[in-house]
Amino acid sequence: MNMFLHELKAYRKSTIIWAFSLVAILVLFMSMFPGLTRDAADFKKLLEGYPEGVRKAFGISLESITSLLGFYSYVFAYILLCGSIQAMNLGISILSKESREKTADFLLTKPVKRNQVVTAKLSAALTSLIITNGIYLAAAVIIAMAVSTKPFDIQTFTLISLTAFWVECMFLALGVLVSAVVTRIKSVLPLSLSTVFGFYVLNMFGAVIGEKAIRYLTPFKYYDTAYIIKHSSYETSYIIIEIIVIAGAIAASYMIYAKKDIHAV
Amino acid sequence: MNVIELKNLTKTYGKARGITNISFNVEEGEIFGFIGPNGAGKSTTIRTMLSLIYPTSGSAMIFGKDSVKYGPEIKKEIGYLPSEVFYYDNMKVKELLKYSASFYKKDCSKRITQLAEMLDLDLNKRIDDLSFGNKKKVGIVQGLLHEPKLIILDEPTSGLDPLMQQKFFELLKEENKKGTTILFSSHILSEVQKLCDRVAIIKEGELVNVEKISTLKENNHKRFKLESQTQVPHDYFKIKGVQNLEVNNHITSFLYSGNINMILQKLAQLELYNLWIEEPDLEEIFMHYYEKEN
16 A cells, blocks of 8 residues: 555656646637537538548548537547557556666565555556546536537547546556566657557558558557447447456566566666 | 575576576674675675575575565565665655655654664755765665664665764664674675674675685785895796785785795795785785686
8 A cells, every 4th residue: 555655646746737738638629619610511611621531540520520529539539649648658657667766676675575566556557547537527528518509418428538548548558568578668758659659640540541450459449439429338349359458468567577687777 | 593595596697697506694693794896796696685686596595485485574574775775756755764664564763763863864855855875874774764684785885974884884783783684795895894794705606705704814814025136037926825926126015825934935035125024904815806717
């Protein structure tokens, strides 16, 4: 418990900054929505002018872009991207931070098992993500209500918003695995940015060529907003894959970290 | 009872570095020196004992228990001070020590204040504002606050001023009087000489010798220095027992251990201006352990 609280305290600042940044991005985008609905026809015409490939890559759907959920799911892609970076950052930091800041000696000469260290750090990172998403979701609902003139389905809205958390969980697990495997990570941000953007580009690419198989490869495609809007639920097969991926990555991280040599610096 | 028992402890990294077949015991209540030049494998041995790294073969038993299998249990009674101390920067000294204490199921607050007072450490400062020496003090308090039965120190004195070193040694001696076993790793002999009962010498990953400090001193080495009329030929003193021979114009110096009459006969044949025969310090005796074999 002491380690968990210590870690949580260490993430306090970054959690708050991330949460408010996400809300700020959302406010910025959603403030355009009232204007957009007023000139819906013109806006659609403008979008029609873009090549189809570009529209697909950015996830713009002409039929729904002027509805609140449609517009939100377009904007949400960027929120998802930012959230994923946060999660990947957290994941990579939690174990590599100790060896980079040379505190691994401090922690691992205390009477604790390596597994306990991983558990405490993982729970703290997860808690940080839950807090970020909690603040975001609350703010998002309020903002949506403020800008929408027509009523919208709150449940679907929440389901879409929560996909950020599910995708983040995958990136967190992936990040932890990376930090358990790689001996020395000099700086976290370039690594997490490149990984997340890599998956994001893959996602855009998949959308353009319409290849279904790519959906399995990038976490960004696991939760298709169009499907959620239509069915008000997630696709079960992807939930199962996600659980398997996360469980595998976390289990591997535990095993690798328990056997890892902690070298002097 | 042996507090530390190393049996053929081996750790290899790739090809070059590491330690090979290190075996020695440290008895309860002993202050045991662990000495060798930089890169000899002192830290590797210590880190293996603490299961920060895992042995390739052989074993380390602490308090009679395998250091890998019973790691967390053993560490309840170990205080460790790494050679380089870096702690979570965004914390105050007090917070860090409390965090450290929270891992042991006892109340250490009194002990923290006591140690901090002794070492003249300000508990309310932030760790990133501390000088290297003061960070080291945080390390010392951190290693001792739970009153461990075994203290492992990896080059602990670097960064401490002589006065603080003195205080630190007194502190260690006091702990030792209470029955605490201490493993003291260093590359500075005079420190070890001052403090330790026995010493293990390690060189290039292999154990060279384990000896009592007193035996080492008794080893009847003498330092000879002579000033001669003409330069002494280089091979003149090539006899058994002569080490570290240096010929510098008319000044010749060397270490000698063995029959004193032999060397005196040799000396008698030279035309000398001056002669000094001195007791060498441990440093010199050890030098030949340190020097890499050709």
